[in-house]
Amino acid sequence: MPAEIRTARPSDVDDLAAIENAVFPTDRISRRSFRQLIERETAETLIAESDGKVAGYAIILFRKGSGVARLYSIATGPGREGQGIGRLLLDTAEDVAFEHDRMMLRLEVREDNARAIRIYEQSGYRRIGRETDYYEDGTPALRYEKTLRGHVPVATSVPFYEQTCDFTCGPCCLMMAMANFDGTFRPDPVMEVRLWREATTVFMMSGPGGCEPFGLAVAAFEYGLSAEVFVSFDGPLFLQSVRSTEKRRVMQLAQIDFQRRAGEYNIPVRYNAFSIDDIRTAIAAGKLVVVLVSGFLMFGKKVPHWVLAIGDDGDHILIHDPWVEDEREETESDAANIPVPYDIFINMAQFGRDGLRAAIILGARDRQ
Numbered sequence: 001m002p003a004e005i006r007t008a009r010p011s012d013v014d015d016l017a018a019i020e021n022a023v024f025p026t027d028r029i030s031r032r033s034f035r036q037l038i039e040r041e042t043a044e045t046l047i048a049e050s051d052g053k054v055a056g057y058a059i060i061l062f063r064k065g066s067g068v069a070r071l072y073s074i075a076t077g078p079g080r081e082g083q084g085i086g087r088l089l090l091d092t093a094e095d096v097a098f099e100h101d102r103m104m105l106r107l108e109v110r111e112d113n114a115r116a117i118r119i120y121e122q123s124g125y126r127r128i129g130r131e132t133d134y135y136e137d138g139t140p141a142l143r144y145e146k147t148l149r150g151h152v153p154v155a156t157s158v159p160f161y162e163q164t165c166d167f168t169c170g171p172c173c174l175m176m177a178m179a180n181f182d183g184t185f186r187p188d189p190v191m192e193v194r195l196w197r198e199a200t201t202v203f204m205m206s207g208p209g210g211c212e213p214f215g216l217a218v219a220a221f222e223y224g225l226s227a228e229v230f231v232s233f234d235g236p237l238f239l240q241s242v243r244s245t246e247k248r249r250v251m252q253l254a255q256i257d258f259q260r261r262a263g264e265y266n267i268p269v270r271y272n273a274f275s276i277d278d279i280r281t282a283i284a285a286g287k288l289v290v291v292l293v294s295g296f297l298m299f300g301k302k303v304p305h306w307v308l309a310i311g312d313d314g315d316h317i318l319i320h321d322p323w324v325e326d327e328r329e330e331t332e333s334d335a336a337n338i339p340v341p342y343d344i345f346i347n348m349a350q351f352g353r354d355g356l357r358a359a360i361i362l363g364a365r366d367r368q
Contacts, residue, residue, distance in 0.1 A: 002084040003055050005092045008038045008045035015054035016045075022078045026136040029059075029073060037072075042328075044096055048076070048085050055080050058089040061329065062100055065348050067316050067339035068145075069097035071107035072329060090123060098148045101341075103316065105148060106333040108134065108141040120144050131332070143333055156318065158288065158310040160336040161187040163322040170211035170306040171195035172322035173290040174220055174362075177308065180288060181225060181364040195219055200254075210304055212237050213358040214258035214269075216290060221265045226365040229262065232273040232357040238304060273357040274349075276317070276342050282361045283312045291319075292358040293348045304351045310337070317345045 008016070017031045029037075037043045037059055048056040056076035060069050071093055076085045097105045108131070109116050121127075125144040134141035159179040163172040174195055175187035199215035217227040231237070236252045262269065282289050288310055295305040311318035316339035324335045340348075350357050 002088055003048040003050040005088065006047050006049060008047045008057065010035060010038055012045075012047055012054060012057075013038070016057055019054065019057065019075055019077045023075045043072070044100075046089060046092055046096065048089050050080075050083075050085070055083075056085045056089055058093045060093050060096055060105075061334065062097075062102065063330070063334050063338070065340055065344050066334070067101070067103035067341060068334065069093075069100060069102040069105050070331075070333055071105055074107075087119065087123070090119070094146065094148060103148060103339045104145050106143065106145040108143055108331065108333065110135060111140040111142050117142065129332070145333070156310050156337050158308070158320060158337075159187070160320050160332060161192075161322060162324045162332065162335070164189045164192060165196070167200075167210055168192050168196045169322050170199060170216050170290065171219075173306050173308040173320070174199075174216060174223070174225075176310075176320055176322070177220070177225060177288045177290070177362045178223060180310075181362075195223075198222070199258075210238070211306070212255060212258065213292070213360055214255060214262050216306070217267050217360045218258050218261045218265065220360065220362055221262075221267060221365075224365055226363040227265075228268045228270070228361040230270050230272070230274040230278065230357065230359040230361070232271070232355070234271045237356065237358070238352075273355075274359050276346050279309055279317060279345075279359070280312050283309060283317075285363075287361050287363040290360040290362065291349050292351055292356065294351050313339065315339075316341055319345075 013031055013034050016034045020028050038045050042062045042064065044060045046058045046060070047054055054077065058074040059072040061072045062069050074086065074089055074093070094105055107120070107125070109120060111130070123146070125146045127142055128145050129143035131141045131143065157180070159176055161172050161176050161179070163169055171192050172187070175191060178185045179187055196211065199211045199219040213229050213231050217229045220227045236255055238251070279289055279291070288308055290306055291309050293305050293307055295303040305323065307322070308320045309317050310320055319338050319340055321335045321338060324330050324332060
């Protein structure tokens, strides 16, 4: 073996920073970030040790509720090239991702790094995208992934769009569906905010409000999609934490309006909690499903959050999550086409003390 692999310790920070500064001219991980990554529950930093010295490292990130891991960074120290240390770290990163019950490992690599690209492709990674102006010097990144469980890579033709506002997850899910069913539609921030204005429940004194299922269904219908609503109970939604009597009144009136308009459009409504089979059946029929999930289970915040269910591989529901946590070094690779095991998906697909379940099934509408 060219080196021994172990988990990083806080005492490794100096050696990690030395490798980082020697290997990368830009986009360097700081000493503080190394220390945080070593301590973070959703990250694992591997050290390659040779002759008692740190010879390289690899950092793997794990998103909660996801079947995907991401190789955040990998490097071998100067003078260590050609010793097999990089390949050993890559193989170990894959093993660690597998042990964390991840279905695939994703990564980004500089488009001009031919040597690394060759290693990844020889190791079974397939290219899934390209991000322009990704690195500090403007160099594009190529996105790659490798399936760790099974033999069929997970792919999707559903476009991904990252939300640009904290409160527009629902509208972004709508835009991804609109782009899927209408090849001429291109999501953008102007439409993102327009859809939010048309589907939101209420203004908020402390900031913008969120969207509810009937508002999203009405907006989807008005922009040419078919819509069907699942909601686990009949009555005003998202009012548990609203203390202002006036705000509650306005929210209720907005929801009454959305429900009346849904009735005028003959949008089907089922007042019961959907099951995993309901989601799978819709996807099998070529539909997409906007699903309410707990933001706490996804990224640690007690807020309602909407994601788009786009596929089903027999063990996982595949989702596009419009929220990308830039503060935690996430990229599109962490949020797009995420395989979520059925049991985890159905557990996260509820919100609040009452366990509200809500979903909107979307499809192309017959215009005849």
